[in-house]
Structures are given as structure tokens and as C-alpha cells.
Amino acid sequence: MQTINDPNEWIEDAISKKHIKYYKYEDFRDVQKIGSGNFGKVYRANWKNLEQYFALKSLSNLDNKAIKEVVKEIEIHLFLVLQLKEKVKMVNSKNIC
Numbered sequence: 001m002q003t004i005n006d007p008n009e010w011i012e013d014a015i016s017k018k019h020i021k022y023y024k025y026e027d028f029r030d031v032q033k034i035g036s037g038n039f040g041k042v043y044r045a046n047w048k049n050l051e052q053y054f055a056l057k058s059l060s061n062l063d064n065k066a067i068k069e070v071v072k073e074i075e076i077h078l079f080l081v082l083q084l085k086e087k088v089k090m091v092n093s094k095n096i097c
């Protein structure tokens, strides 16, 4: 298991390499708490002028364990997005034939 020496540095590095997209907190509005988990609280919010809701997660303690949880969640999201894109491609190719 890889050890992360400085979680803040790890996050900054992931953002600069564009592995993680950075959103300014001030661009979110109508932030409302919707739940809490082992790593912190979860809020729903709108971003900029979009009506769509986003889930914001605040980590109460940014340590190695929390970072690994963040990475795991990003991997799950990426996997689901890729699966969805494949399904859309399949539907589109069926419609073309």
C-alpha cells in the first residue's frame, strides 16, 4: 500500500496534473447538509447558474485513510461514467443501423 507523506501536497499535485478537477467553493450556492459518513459531512449544492445539484463532501480529517477513500470514490465514479459512455455508444450504433 502506497504511503502518502503529505495529503495536502498529494491533493495539490493531483489537481495540477488534472487528475482532480478544482472547483472554487465560492462558486457553489444553496449549500444544504444532506448526510454524514465516516469521513465527514455531505452537502447538496448548485454550481454557478446551473439548476442541477452537486454533492459536496467535506473531509473532517485529511489523512492517508481519507485520501485513499477519495481516490476509491473517484475510481468508482470514473468506472460508472465509462460504463455509461459505452452504453450510449451501443444505443447510438443500434439507431444508425
Ligand SMILES: Nc1ncnc2c1ncn2[C@@H]1O[C@H](COP(=O)(O)OP(=O)(O)OP(=O)(O)O)[C@@H](O)[C@H]1O
Binding pocket: 034, 035, 036, 037, 038, 039, 040, 041, 042, 055, 057
Ligand atoms: N452523491 C450523493 N447524492 C445524494 N446523497 C449523498 C451523496 N453522497 C452521499 N450522500 C448522502 O450522505 C451520506 C454519507 O455519505 P458518505 O459517502 O460520506 O458516507 P457513506 O458512503 O454512507 O459511508 P462511508 O463514510 O463509510 O463511506 C450518505 O449515506 C447519503 O445519505
